[in-house]
Amino acid sequence: MSDSLLDVHIKHSLQTVHGVMPMEIALSLAKGQILAITGPSGAGKTTLLRQIAGLLTPETGKIVFEKDVWLDSSKQTSLAPQLRNIGFVFQDYALFPHLTVEENLLFGLPKGCDRNIVDDLLTATELSNLAHRKPSQLSGGQQQRVALARALVRKPHLMLLDEPFAALDYDMRYHLQDMLLRFHRQHQFTMIIVTHDIGEIFRLADQVAIIENGKVILQGTPTEVYAKDPSQTGDFVIFGEVLSCVRQADQLLVSALVENKVRQLTLPLNLASEMIPGNTFTLRYPMDSARVMLIRH
CATH class of the missing domain: 3.40.50.300 (P-loop containing nucleotide triphosphate hydrolases)
Known part of the structure; x- marks a missing residue:
């Protein structure tokens, strides 16, 4: 069991x-x-x-x-x-x-x-x-x-x-x-x-x-x-607020509040300056690191 x-x-x-x-x-x-x-x-x-x-x-x-x-x-x-x-x-x-x-x-x-x-x-x-x-x-x-x-x-x-x-x-x-x-x-x-x-x-x-x-x-x-x-899906957009961000090897491990849920996101390093706790963000998916796009507020 x-x-x-x-x-x-x-x-x-x-x-x-x-x-x-x-x-x-x-x-x-x-x-x-x-x-x-x-x-x-x-x-x-x-x-x-x-x-x-x-x-x-x-x-x-x-x-x-x-x-x-x-x-x-x-x-x-x-x-x-x-x-x-x-x-x-x-x-x-x-x-x-x-x-x-x-x-x-x-x-x-x-x-x-x-x-x-x-x-x-x-x-x-x-x-x-x-x-x-x-x-x-x-x-x-x-x-x-x-x-x-x-x-x-x-x-x-x-x-x-x-x-x-x-x-x-x-x-x-x-x-x-x-x-x-x-x-x-x-x-x-x-x-x-x-x-x-x-x-x-x-x-x-x-x-x-x-x-x-x-x-x-x-x-x-x-x-x-x-x-x-x-x-499994076409392009779509999510909105969130950064809770924490940790660099690990060649990627960012981001904890974010997305639509009232705490989500764990894996993002490319070039977004590090944006993924500061308290920041709000908009991400366009799918989450292929070559295609992730941050739309600045």
Whole structure:
């Protein structure tokens, strides 16, 4: 047993438009971390979330959360989804159309729990004035806030989110990402989010795993992963504040605050005069030392 909060080791035959694709996933996640899962469509990302949640059973494997065995195919053990204390936010929101906003949240509230959390979440998500409306009367951003609140009402230990902000415009995406980070800091749950948005990965994730053809091909911090394989993304820009900078051999080891996350960056020596603690910076990626470009403020 590892020291991780969540350990997943599964094998599964996934039906795709191109035929059967063998899935073989092994990943671990520490308590309180946010893991972003990305990769091409059809790689198995949503299937993996559904397997962790217990909505789909892999052919073989084991899933352990803390000391609880959620799945062990060798012992024909599979814990029911409602017993896994998971919050799941689907890409299409999956709200009950015949229930009001408040009723959707109450539906997710475990029996015997204080219903005051429903009122607290309605306030925190700015939905109090919409509590008696039905999903069809809400905008996409409002529906997504309801979906997030309904997942949080369970006070889950693990949150699973499947491209939750993909259909929203930039301003709404940023607002909901900020709200999610706020809830994460407040409640300290562990989270896995499927996303194709590089900015979202850098803003939210402690770790990122790239899945291709049913396998994890890279996993690490966002800066580690995209520095190792710049082909995984086009050019993009990050903004940060230098916390510390140490020269090591022919490179700089920089600790920086990037979108509320402390990141470790490896940068070329010619940026030493800029990487002074307290300085703010803008870096254009990918992080090939020949291509790193600092845009001076």
